[in-house]
Amino acid sequence: MRLRSSLHAAALVAAVLLAAAVTAVALDPYRLVQLEYGRQRLVAGLSADSMRAAGHRWSYAYSDDAPADAPTVVMLHGYTGSKENWYPLARRLHGRYRLLIPDLPGWGASERRDGQDYGYAAQAQRVHAFLQARGVRTPVVLLGHSMGGGIAAVVAARYPDDVRALGLLAASGVRFRDxxxxxxxxAGRNPFGVADQASLSNYLDILFHDPAARPRIPWPASRGFIAHRRHDGAFEQQVLDRIGRGDAALLPGALARRIAQPTLLLWCRQDRVIDPSAAGLYAARIARTRQVLLDGCGHMSLVERPDEVAQAVDALIATAPAAVPAASPPASPHPDRKSP
Structure with a gap:
């Protein structure tokens, strides 16, 4: 009788928890997306935490599961992205390096504040403050994708003591081929805007070339993702106006001649966002570069080709000195067209 009562109580608790979960998802289907992000983080061997730095609360993933002398690899996501974009690559780097992957302020689960500047220079300053506040042993290996690549370039140029080596993956901030x-x-439009199922499909089409790597967002998770992106639409446009066609849209390229660290320039041939011609523009301004052009992938090399990206990062770290050489004199701004 006692066993039967215990089983009945356990079943009742399970039913209550299931009902609560169903209700929570019905009220906010974006929870399904967050649950999937959590699963991916665990698979990548990462932990999650948060802290305050530069006037914002930062959400970040990390792993300290590495040899005592291993460098720290910091990864900065791109426009409309989040730390989760890096998880496929982090899974392949796990155990060899310390990993630190923040949601940049304004994005993902990090804090966004009204009236703040979330352009290249402001975010670079915040990244510098974040590394200091967390007590990261610098210099780090700094990887940036897309907008995050433009931010990473500014960090490397303005805070050279922070950066041992630099990886720019499809980085924005130079005038690439039209x-x-x-x-x-x-023209002031946001090609990444998501407001319905059709625009979500278009967004993924622009980002991904390899159909096998393209994320599948089934209903009702898709409903939650669309609602989340629709809510962020005004903020996305504000940031895109600043980094895509504002006065400082080409700041990363203008500062690139200051970058003295070994730099990886990695693009995919089929990138429809930041044309691969941008790699050559960065290479012409940075003294020590290695260019890697992957085939069969689009803007999201870190998701579409994580094995090849991991190999390129390993090669970058193997050639990077512990000390950073003196930076070159600052370059004057280049009168290029503005790019995102």
């Missing part, structure tokens, strides 16, 4: 994405941005 494409449909760039024309839309200069």
């Amino acid at each position: 494409n449909a994405f760039g024309r839309d941005v200069v």
